[in-house]
Amino acid sequence: MCWEVWFFCFFAYGILIYSIIILNTYILIGVYSVFENIQHMRKHGFTDYSIVASSTVVPDISILAPAYNESATIVENVRSLFSIYYNNLEIIVVNDGSKDDSLQKLIDAYSLVKVPYLVIEKIATEPVRGVYKSTNIAYKKLVVVDKVNGGKADALNVGLNIASKKYVTCIDVDCILEQDALLRMVKPFMSTADKRVIATGGVIRVANSCEVEGGKITKVHVPKNMLARIQTVEYNRAFLLGRMAWSKLNGLLIISGAFGMFDREIALTVGGYDTKTVGEDMELVVRMRLYMEDNKLPYAVRYISDPLCWTEVPSSYRILWRQRDRWTRGTVETLRKHKKMFFNRKYGILGLLSYPYWFFFEFLAPIIEFTGWVFFFVYAMMGMIDWYFFFLLLIFIVCFGYLFSAFSILIETFTFRQYKEKRDIPKLLTAVLLEPFIFHLYIVGAAIRGILRVMLKETAGWGEMTRGGFSKKESRKCV
Amino acid sequence: MLLLFIIENNLQTELIIFTLLFICTVCAIFFISYFSSLLIQRRENEIQKIRDEKESLLVRLLFEGNSNESNDEILADYDEFRPLEKGNRLGKKKRMLHRQIMVDEMLEMKKNLSGAGVEDLYKLYNKLSLHEYSYQKLTSKKYQLMVMGIRELSEMNFKIYYRSIYRCINHPQEDVRIEAQVAIIRLFGVKGLRFLSIVTYTISEWQQMTLLHLLSHMKKDKPRGFENWFNSKNDSVIIFSLRLAEMYNCFELSDRIRYFLYHPSDALKIQSIFCMRNNYDENTELLLLAYYPIVNKPVKLAMLDVLKSISTGLSIPFLYKQLIDTELEIRFGILRILYRLCEGTEIIDAIENEPEIKDSIILMIDQIKIEEQIYN
């Protein structure tokens, strides 16, 4: 037999085996996750958060919100932070050298004055140009920091330096938080007696087409934009059928950068965010975990599955590309930086399960898929493809994907039920059906590009996200 | 080649079968999701209607009529509150639902009411025999129901079943333990704290906070049992007791509290220091200063925080010497104390001989000055 055929067979079956392994793994994680979700809901269904809300002995929290060129929405975003129901709060907005008038808008809206402030530089950062506080007692919680541009990680590090409270919450300034989000996020820190909780992460929900008023989501809608809709399904799948399982195993490698709470002391001890990577949120969590593992301190990273944070997802292909490119670069950079964990028994679950999973199924998957397509075209041109088999296989995989997505929607219906209208489920169905055709291949492409960029050592940048603002139904009055 | 052909064929049939299976399952799932969603929505609407109805009923019962007779009149229209008998329009499940929602609303109302209104709520709970269902939940095997039962009985001040609740203090399920401990405090106030002598599991921070918050709304009788609790093998009990001592201003325990300054655990040291904020005498300040050099940074910061409130001029010379401490956070803490005791200019004069730290200290003093100005 000629080598081409051998190569082809080896190749085809290799991909088949990989697919089977990955599909089975998804099923396993999915099922485990669902059980965990149900258990979690039962357990936390009756916690009375109102006690914490009005108590004065709650732990202190600092909110860190880095901002760059957010002039259009920054005043409203900060206002929504004020409506968070929590005592003992400090809101730190870091203006990362915006080129527009974000800072001036804040100064005007909140009666800010520049105050002398000694920044204790526990982590080295770009210079701070000034610290501002409000003369209006209603805005006492607010601290605005103006600094030289240095990127999101750098801005967060400035926030870490300045924060004076025990726990820090890092959020994207345009995220909308549920009113009791902080209460729910802080609970694991306080109710785990034998381990130290170092970080908690929340679920990110898609805010596109949702009605937002006064900094709160008033009505949830399935996004009109098809890309956003598909991402809704995707986020749903990832959170409901993935994160919960990892959280229970204490193998959660990633806390979403959009909303996460950290133990400030540990974050500072490990040196804060890494400014050289674009995946700073994931990288910090990994580094904090490694620190605890290295020092043999019992710890946990917890994940709250209630919907707490809403954000706008890319609704155009261009921005989606940039976002996925950046995510992939972040993943690769983090994996590369911490490759000592790979199958390293010293790191327990992290080394034996989490890291290998991320390596094989998050990092390699797009590569293998891409290579698969390349070879497919090559062999197609050589006329060696059994078309019947090929299409059968393709349909099989697509249907599996459908099954998985449909299942996540089912779970969503029975747990959090964010999408309540009659037309919502059919709308999500269209997204599920279209996903493999207009979405999946595109993000595989973006992932490949990201991997290539890291491998070829191009300098990374945070990129510019164009803020579209929220639903047109937004109505607000500035008093 | 033949081998491959055979394998391929088998796989093909399997693939076809699986694909068809998937397609059917996907369709099934979507139908289930769609209809479930509709059903759940309908039920939610129903429950909301019942909730509104019960809210209005509750408000009327408590504020409109204030006598038994007028209340009876109002209640006559509601089948769910009449004794179970034939001819009752509501089925058993519906009846339980209505009653449960009524209890939920009563619990909700209790959060906002105090004084005479709350007594009326308790009477109403009794009158409507809502405790029966709560007790059923308490004695069920499902721990979620146990928690609800305990909560309802304790919130509505129903003491008859307290022994069953007390037995749950050391229940293996954490949520049941927490609810039981909170319930005992709700029912018996400070006297209920005697469970601290028997509790075996760690009392989490969340739990401690819940209990303290609850106690802060109650009468200020001092708890009894500190001697026992301070000797507990359970560190969390000691920390909680120290917090109690702080809250209740147990001055008579000052000596015993001071003892914890020598405890190996930083957490206990810190808690005992915070305790001294309200329970201090003329020796406290010097004691803290004496121990200051040998403790860790977090304990130092706690000491400085407390010294801010209790310090007299005695500490000034010592604090000046500590200013050269390289930890900026500590320097800040020291300056906050000094700022209250002396003039800013005096402080600057005192550090004339330490040019390296002079700049940072001037900046810190400016910062403290503005802080005090803006917010006072």
Next chain:
Amino acid sequence: MKILIAEDEPLTLKMLSMKLQKDGYAVIQAEDGRKALEYLETEGCPDMVITDIMMPFFSGLEVVEKIRKDLLSNIPIIVLSAMGQEESVSAAFTLGVNDYITKPFNPNELSLRVKRLIVV
């Protein structure tokens, strides 16, 4: 006598309304900060305002600010809130409220305080 009640919990709102109506006042209900401000802008100031602090859209403190600073009115304002710590209380009094009651509250006591302030 008209009293504006700004409170986002429906049960508490119903309770307050019924109690004050029983006492003989006309009650205007506002379920959140925005409705309260809308009312103040369109209908002017009532005879008294009772407001919560943590409400959707605009906090009670902003409502108070609007009354005292923009509308320059001296009508009696009572704050009724679960947040009882020093910060909130002093912020409220700095803005010019006449009374601050923490939840849980005694409806009879509230009644008396309303009576005392509204006579002015």
